Amino acid sequence: MPHLTHAHWVRRFLLYVLLQTALSATCTGSSDIHRIDSIPTTPCAAAADLKHVARQINEKLKSQRSNIRAAMQTLLTYAVGAAANTGDTSLGASALLAAAGNKITSAQQALSNIDDEAHEVIAGLSSVAGIQETLAEVNSTEIASKNGEARGTWLLRTGTPITLKSLGTGTSACNPSTLEDDRQKTAKELKDGLYPITLFQLKKADTTTAQDASGPRICAGTGGSVSTNCPANSQTAQTDLLMTGGKLTKAEKIVYQPTSTSDQQLQLTKT
DSSP: OOOOOHHHHHHHHHHHHHHHHHHSOOOOOGGGTSOOSSEEOSHHHHHHHHHHHHHHHHHHHHHHHHHHHHHHHHHHHHHHHHHTOHHHHHTTHHHHHHHHHHHHHHHHHHHHHHHHHHHHHHHHHHHHHHHHHHHHHHHHOEEOOEEEEEHHHHHTTTOOOOOEESSSSSOOSOOGGGGGGGEEOOOOOOBTTBOOEEEEEEEEOOOOOSTTOOSSEEEEESTTTOSSSOOSOOSSSOOEEEEEOEESEEEEEEEEEESSSSOOSEEEEEO
């Protein structure tokens, strides 16, 4: 029986380790895919979380493709060596390489089976992230204020226009440099085996009737009493008019989490 040299044994062992590590790797551990160290408190932070998940899934796919290519190249290298080495062949190197080739083929098939679905998930995550960013833009927009003046001056001949503030300025509502400030520094907790996903939706802004109330609103008062703030009583001595600016919306947190360990579908839960 031909004797395998130390170099041959090392080569065979390294090939085995390469295939085991490259082709048996799975996307386990939620922390490497889904950020769980903190919770988003704004639509911008929620969008960043979704983009992070999409990037991680895409990186896992790219990494697995790279591993398969590297394994195939190594397999071909050793196949050529085995064909030229009768000692390796007689000791079953060909069988080992054939088995390794089958593993690579299985890995390629497994990747092909999930590739389309994974890209649909990535596209869906990116789409929802875009919706969250659009929601942030809408939520950051305010009705512009108009300082108080005498009624005739304030109303103008054709009425006073109601305009939007900070729309179309070219500045995104989601500032990458402040995204970490838009997070609650509390780790996510598993809910029936899965980590919840936090998103946001818009609700009508709260309204109040007190003095200096949040806008937008039109109010009236005596001469000089309405310059930038609404008075406590706008029903008497209406000589001047004022419009305070403000938001029409507010962002409401919504959480998706499973209802039980047996039902792993993420369900909407308002918080």
